Amino acid sequence: MALFPFHLGVHPINWVGEDVKEHGDNTTFEQIVDDIQALGLKGTEMGRKFPTDIEVLKQELAKRDIQLVSQWKSVLFSDPAYRESELAAFRKHAQFLQQMGSKVISTCEVGGSLHFDPRRTPNETEIIPLDEAGWASLVEGLNAAGKIALEYGLKLTYHHHGGTAIETPEEIDKLMALTDPNAVFLLFDSGHALYGGAEPVEVLRKHYDRVAYIHLKDVRTDLLKQAKESGVDFVTCIRNGVFTVPGTGNIDFRPIVNELLDRKYDGWALLEGEQDPGKAPAREYAAKAIEYLSSLISEKESE
Secondary structure, three states: OOOOOOOEEEHHHOOOOOOOOOOOOOHHHHHHHHHHHHOOEEEOOOOOOOOOOOHHHHHHHOOOOOEEOOEEEOOOOOHHHHHHHHHHHHHHHHHHHHHHHEEEEEEEOOOOOOOOOOOOOOOOOOOOOOHHHHHHHHHHHHHHHHHHHHHHHEEEEEEOOOOOOOOHHHHHHHHHHHHOEEEEEEEEEHHHHHHHHOHHHHHHOOOOHEEEEEEEEEEEEHHHHHHHOOOHHHHHHHHHEEEOOOOOOOOOOOHHHHHHHOOOOOOOEEOOOOOOOOOOHHHHHHHHHHHHHHHHHHHHHHH
């Protein structure tokens, strides 16, 4: 394995689905972290099988030399009625991550989303775009939350995400233009960038100065094309195997890795597949991704 110049970890969603609960639902926390340790990786995010008792979680991760890098935090800032309660929940989230030694908060607006907006019914078919009032409220909320994160030594990293109102390259551009660059950062996700219609490396290049966290996710483009043509939603795409880990889909990670090496990125980058582990065993696929990325780093270093 090539020596990674950035911190490489792996997301527990490769073992246990978050949006598709039947994926890996019988997998235990112990199996996930034992596999991560066996892979030689040192970082992961919070997953739904992880212990919620902070001291137990600290102990279990520490004995395997694994750092909790982050935890997803949904927010509903686009609706002003939710502002104060959402900021209070965000502060509590930041307090937890600070206690765990994390440095970033993976944050995503759910207003208007297909699957995550609590105001909508299940199985929605269309994203509701934010109007200008919604955008203004979202920006105010994110800027305030970003300042809360900084109080705890953390950075709010915005996760552009399929099936939400911040999905396309134009929406990412607008969010970055409107938010405070000192308070709101970007979680670059290669798979979600492609899903949203962007060339992943272009998003990385354009917004690199705001990137504070990375998810390395691959896409099977033939399955994505079928999904787009048939109009299926984001969660159905997961069930259909659209997403996978680097090196087992169709994204060329060479320019992405080269960009990170040229820019001397030294933050965390987590491998993420979000697929059925019964068909794509998480540890096996993570090992494939490590080998693939290692080969790209070795290739770059030999130039």
